[in-house]
Amino acid sequence: MIRKELSPVSFTALHNSSNRHSIRFPKRVDMTSIPIGIAVVLSQGRVLVGTRDQDAHLGGQAEFPGGKCEAGESAAKCAIRECLEETGLQVEIAERLHQEVFEYPDRTVSLTFYLCRLVEAAAPHPSALPFEWVELETLPARNFPSGNQAVLRILADRFKSESQGLH
Numbered sequence: 626m627i628r629k630e631l632s633p634v635s636f637t638a639l640h641n642s643s644n645r646h647s648i649r650f651p652k653r654v655d656m657t658s659i660p661i662g663i664a665v666v667l668s669q670g671r672v673l674v675g676t677r678d679q680d681a682h683l684g685g686q687a688e689f690p691g692g693k694c695e696a697g698e699s700a701a702k703c704a705i706r707e708c709l710e711e712t713g714l715q716v717e718i719a720e721r722l723h724q725e726v727f728e729y730p731d732r733t734v735s736l737t738f739y740l741c742r743l744v745e746a747a748a749p750h751p752s753a754l755p756f757e758w759v760e761l762e763t764l765p766a767r768n769f770p771s772g773n774q775a776v777l778r779i780l781a782d783r784f785k786s787e788s789q790g791l792h
């Protein structure tokens with residue numbers, strides 16, 4: 626078998642800084658989106674909204690309870706689990722509201738939003754902080770990330786007045 630080895634000259638050429646810029650990579654190498662389950666918890670015309678940790682992705686922006694799906698976990702189960710972990714509130718799915726793949730500059734997420742209701746109507750658990758119950762009609766004015774804008778429009782269309790809550 627004849628082994629063809631890179632000559633020192635071509636090796637040097639590959640690592641030459643001026644040649645490095647001529648190598649073309651696809652714009653996005655990793656097309657995989659991260660599956661995220663999100664709970665839009667509605668009770669008496671109010672919705673649970675929190676603020677993302679400053680050091681988290683989209684830090685400081687508004688969020689619904691949610692997070693990354695664990696291996697083999699459905700987005701719906703993830704939304705319920707994350708809501709319990711983050712707010713101490715047990716919820717159940719009423720319906721799937723919206724699903725979309727959204728590209729942020731640094732990551733691509735597959736966001737699935739579920740309209741949820743409390744299993745037992747209850748005041749927010751103390752651990753729910755910094756989550757709070759906010760009036761539905763205040764959602765558009767809050768600092769939600771771009772990936773939430775479509776679901777905010779869906780919510781605005783669906784619930785024109787706070788009296789149309791699930792409970």
Ligand SMILES: Nc1nc2c([nH]c(=O)n2[C@@H]2O[C@H](COP(=O)(O)OP(=O)(O)OP(=O)(O)O)[C@@H](O)[C@H]2O)c(=O)[nH]1
Nearest residue numbers: 661663682683687688689690691692693734770772773
């Ligand atoms: N929880 C939540 N995440 C959202 C919303 N909208 C949105 O684009 N995201 C994005 O979805 C992703 C959720 O992942 P995460 O980092 O909060 O998930 P996690 O709690 O499992 O993360 P960790 O274990 O790394 O702390 C983030 O990239 C976040 O920016 C939303 O309304 N709620």
